[in-house]
Amino acid sequence: MLYHPKKSVFQHQSGAADMSFVVREYLQPYFDSPFHFHDTYELIMIPNSYGKLYVDNRIVNFSAGEVYLFGPGLPHCFLNDRSFKDTGETAHAIVIFFKKDFLGNDFFGKAELIGIRDLLISCKQGLKLPTYDHTLADQFHQIAQSKSMDALLLLLQILHRLTSYKEQLLTIGSMTPRVKSNQEDANRLEKVIRYIVDHYKDEPDSKVAASIACMNEAAFCRYFKRRTEKTFSQFVNYVRVTHATELLIKENWNIASICFECGYKNVSYFNRQFKHIMGITPLEYRSEQLKSSGNVIKIIA
Template sequence: MKVIFEHQSHPAGLGFLIKEYIQPYFTSPFHFHDLYELIWIKKSYGKLYAGKQMMNFQEGDVYLFGPGFGHCFYNEKGFIEQGENAHAVAIFFKDDFLGQGFFENTAYIKIKEVLNKSSFGLQIQYVPPRIYELFEHVTAQSGMDELITFLQLLNEVSRLPPLDIKVLNETQSAMKLTNKDSARLEPVLKYVIENFRDDLDSKTAARLIHLNDAAFCRYFKRRMEQTFSQFVNNVRITHATNLLLNEEWDILRICYECGFKNLSYFNRQFREITGQSPKEYRMAFQGNNQTLVMDNQPD
């Protein structure tokens, strides 16, 4: 899908780059690069593959990814069918865009610490209004004003309490994939994320990248550090966590909605991935006094 509008600053020259994306859905493939990326999801929702994790993303999210951190935002069909445009503002920059060793100065140590952690992938969980304001300003500026606003953004992020910043991976997630691997696996990732409610099998996935089933399973596990079935279950459980917190459906309905055919298997996979049962997960976030809507009742 062609990008409807893209705002790009400094196509050559300065060591940071601002892009504004407005398009029917996010089209960037699963990728990584040698720059830091600070991104605000202004409008959109779906699934984010971040390092080694699959998670939900939504409007208002802000992330910081370090160089080599593999990631991709996939819009859900529900968002695409609404007919609204996805909208994001991303700032790409090098660690030396202000000169070699600039952030080694003790006066800027907090910024350096945040940049170091970004190799694990970071999400700002509680975004203060000031950060949104600075994102809005920076897309409309140029020259020195743009640079100053960007530095203010970095400073605001570095001053956040540690509990407000979620580290997305337990280990450093610089991808083992080459650019060729990334492009090759993209159809497989899209196949799973767009069809996880249906019956999925490795043979169909293998055909997408012109491998036989056995060769595909070896290749996928070696490159993604998990089996194909583990990846499918991660996508399904990620969707389940979203439904548990945002829909008043019973557990059985959520099980089927996420592509599982067996409730006991769904419960087992949910606990293995999240460390909790679906009921415990819901109670932890919403309390234990929720009234569930049963399948035979109107939504």
């Protein structure tokens, strides 16, 4: 069986071609941008969508209302869960691209802008703002419809507001040196990761993944381990446990229900894999996260 991801996209771009930065608004059945990197900063707000974000060799959950800032050269790819695709909703993202010197080499060296300079330095591995900010969301929507000086002022306001969340911003990329790749390699890896994200609730097959990568299985397994620092089965477990961390916080399901929803057939095996990856059991994780947030979940037996 071969896996062929479909492509379909509507794109709105704000601003003239000679502007110092670019704003794009994406409205799609699901996010289909490939695993990619570029020489600009990328600032993203997601009004509607959820799924998995692959950054470097890490997978994290993403959901509506979150904001991300990626430094130049950081490989990443947003992948919608199959459950989002099945809803028929529109995936929506507002993205701003800009270079470090888009306002001149010394602009962010001014005393008033030290906070933004430090923010841009710290986003080398990617930053995530998990807290929803209504004002920040409004600014993103406004910049998508603005031009010239209005858009520039909004961009500075967005960056300035992000500096106020210094303690809440999460680093999401890997701190280990990256494996150098070309566009062909990035395309190959993205197709495999997309296949895993689409099928982690079932039984992803390394033979199918190898066929997607146009490689024999033995060569593919070596390639995949080198590129992701995990075997194929380890990566599948990584995606499943990542999904479980979200369900443990957002759903009032018992552990067995979460286990089966993530693709596991055995609760004991799920508990072992979760503790191996996260360092604590699913119940301990839920307790710690709810305690820190002040929330309470009434578990459905």
